[in-house]
Amino acid sequence: MACFKMIGTALIISSLGAWGLSGARGIGKRTEELRDLRFAVAFLEKEITYMHTPLTRALERTARMCQQPVSALFLESARRLKAGKGLTAGEAWMSGLESLNIKSNLQSGDLEILATAAHHLGVSDSSDQKKFLVLLQEELKVQEEKARQEQAAKQKLWSYGGFIMGIVIVLLLI
Amino acid sequence: MSAACEMDVLTNEIFPILPPVMRKMFLRADWKKVGNIEEIRMRCNQPLIIRDSEHEYGLDPRAGVTADINKSYRVNGEDIMRTIAAISDNSLYAFEEDIRKGFITISGGHRVGLAGQVVMQDTHIKSIKEFSSISIRIAREIRNCASGVMNTIYSPADKVRSTLLVSPPRCGKTTLLRDIARLLSSGSRQHKGLNVVIVDERSELAGCYLGIPQLDVGPRTDVLDSCTKAAGMIIAVRGMSPEVIITDELGRKEDVDAVQECLNAGVSIISSVHAGTIEELQNRPLMKGLLESRAFKNIILLSRSRGPGTIDKIVRWD
Numbered sequence: 001m002a003c004f005k006m007i008g009t010a011l012i013i014s015s016l017g018a019w020g021l022s023g024a025r026g027i028g029k030r031t032e033e034l035r036d037l038r039f040a041v042a043f044l045e046k047e048i049t050y051m052h053t054p055l056t057r058a059l060e061r062t063a064r065m066c067q068q069p070v071s072a073l074f075l076e077s078a079r080r081l082k083a084g085k086g087l088t089a090g091e092a093w094m095s096g097l098e099s100l101n102i103k104s105n106l107q108s109g110d111l112e113i114l115a116t117a118a119h120h121l122g123v124s125d126s127s128d129q130k131k132f133l134v135l136l137q138e139e140l141k142v143q144e145e146k147a148r149q150e151q152a153a154k155q156k157l158w159s160y161g162g163f164i165m166g167i168v169i170v171l172l173l174i
Numbered sequence: 175m176s177a178a179c180e181m182d183v184l185t186n187e188i189f190p191i192l193p194p195v196m197r198k199m200f201l202r203a204d205w206k207k208v209g210n211i212e213e214i215r216m217r218c219n220q221p222l223i224i225r226d227s228e229h230e231y232g233l234d235p236r237a238g239v240t241a242d243i244n245k246s247y248r249v250n251g252e253d254i255m256r257t258i259a260a261i262s263d264n265s266l267y268a269f270e271e272d273i274r275k276g277f278i279t280i281s282g283g284h285r286v287g288l289a290g291q292v293v294m295q296d297t298h299i300k301s302i303k304e305f306s307s308i309s310i311r312i313a314r315e316i317r318n319c320a321s322g323v324m325n326t327i328y329s330p331a332d333k334v335r336s337t338l339l340v341s342p343p344r345c346g347k348t349t350l351l352r353d354i355a356r357l358l359s360s361g362s363r364q365h366k367g368l369n370v371v372i373v374d375e376r377s378e379l380a381g382c383y384l385g386i387p388q389l390d391v392g393p394r395t396d397v398l399d400s401c402t403k404a405a406g407m408i409i410a411v412r413g414m415s416p417e418v419i420i421t422d423e424l425g426r427k428e429d430v431d432a433v434q435e436c437l438n439a440g441v442s443i444i445s446s447v448h449a450g451t452i453e454e455l456q457n458r459p460l461m462k463g464l465l466e467s468r469a470f471k472n473i474i475l476l477s478r479s480r481g482p483g484t485i486d487k488i489v490r491w492d
Contacts, residue, residue, distance in 0.1 A: 031481045055265040089264035126267040
């Protein structure tokens with residue numbers, strides 16, 4: 001009987017602990033994604049301002065340079081532009097954001113910052129494009145810092161919290 | 175150009191750059207009564223205007239083509255924005271140089287003129303922003319329109335005589351020059367094909383898009399696109415060993431000097447100049463000097479008396 005109790009205790013603590021750890025990792029993901037996004041925007045900025053690559057191709061190349069789920073934003077916007085249904089860059093960008101929203105851990109605030117790009121993308125000369133893309137990177141960096149601070153506090157709570165909750169349940173059951 | 179061919183050009187090259195609302199109207203309208211469309215003009219909050227060689231028309235959203243432009247569809251800011259997005263492939267930053275010149279040449283060699291708020295830097299135009307007007311000029315290729323003048327251009331010794339086309343604007347100088355380039359470059363049974371260089375300052379002769387001629391200028395033709403005439407003529411002689419140089423609208427002193435230089439190098443020049451008559455031309459000191467130097471052996475006067483491209487008179491100076 002004691003043996004069963006031991007196994008049950010171990011199971012409860014480890015499963016809740018694992019749940020807590022995966023939750024903690026989820027918080028870390030948002031920071032990672034924000035960083036990936038910032039790098040991707042930097043790449044896009046170079047493509048646009050130095051190489052003068054047409055937007056559709058610049059978006060495709062950016063998508064190839066970054067990882068999932070961030071690549072979804074660039075891939076989807078490029079796909080929409082390529083379809084050639086008289087869509088503007090802004091509209092294509094917004095539908096890219098929708099598909100990013102589904103796949104990522106980003107929060108609405110992060111997406112709102114990205115949405116501001118819709119008004120500027122591709123519709124001005126390269127010095128203007130540079131200005132707004134640099135600004136976008138800075139804003140993403142601020143979000144990233146905030147996310148990192150939040151992450152440190154929450155990650156601890158989640159990773160310990162899972163185990164503690166497991167122990168509490170075991171104590172109550174015993 | 176036949177009506178069917180004309181429609182093809184419109185549906186493949188012009189309609190795709192129009193905003194969806196306007197594209198639908200253009201596709202639905204009946205164009206039988208309208209001649210070859212030369213120009214489509216969009217001005218913010220003003221009626222849409224379409225021009226053929228003689229008249230202007232509006233496009234009523236319900237009734238289609240109309241002669242009363244007040245009934246025409248009113249272009250709004252969004253239409254302009256969408257057209258510019260489509261023309262520039264959503265990448266206006268890649269067309270800075272073109273915008274500074276005031277137009278973008280699109281696939282097919284058609285020219286899209288732009289107006290709006292101009293951003294100045296010192297005395298130069300830096301850019302145009304807040305676009306308010308778009309004028310789409312449809313490039314027209316009329317094959318063999320120059321066959322009538324070719325026998326005056328070739329001399330009996332199978333050389334090319336330097337030729338100056340003289341006419342007021344919109345008489346078909348550019349179209350004629352383009353066809354002369356094509357015919358000289360292609361050659362024929364009697365004449366071998368020649369190396370031709372086109373110095374195309376305004377991207378009108380060859381209609382280059384991304385540097386590649388969109389209009390047929392012949393198999394032995396090199397194009398210096400959006401290059402100033404004087405500089406272009408000199409580097410052409412240096413680098414491309416042309417037998418004929420073709421360029422549009424001489425006007426400045428540098429151009430005339432470059433023409434002399436090329437003639438001294440044994441290259442023939444075929445060019446054009448704005449003027450109604452030879453007398454008018456001689457009233458301009460620069461042109462008077464050029465004529466008196468006998469640089470050009472042929473002067474061809476064009477008018478619109480029997481439609482654009484009517485050849486009024488050919489004057490031989492040799």
